[in-house]
Amino acid sequence: MGQSKKPRPRKSAAPKLVKWIVAAAVLGAAGYGLSQMSNIAYGDAQIKVIDFSGLDARQKREALEAANAARCNCGCGMTLAQCVATDSTCPIRQDNVEKIKKMVNDAARTKS
Secondary structure, three states: OOOOOOOOOOOOOHHHHHHHHHHHHHHHHHHHHHHHOOOOOOOOOOOOOOOOOOOOHHHHHHHHHHHHHOEOOOOOOOEHHHHHHHOOOOOOHHHHHHHHHHHHHHHHHOOO
């Protein structure tokens, strides 16, 4: 006669919800990571021995990018900005300070 249909067990929505939450978290983390990318690891707040006050925002960024790209020559592997900001024992730290000051002066000469 007629076959009785057994009700199928309902699938829980939880696994699907978890997948969406994970996907949203991954996308959010990727977006945050991209927004934080910068060529400036050490800014004017960390390089306190240099006066950046005479520069506008674009000039300051130019000087900081240069200081964060150039390398210290003592063999430590740090950038000039990192060395000046973190290593008060570097034997050529004062030379590095002077190099960054020159970068600031060069940036100040560029038009805004």
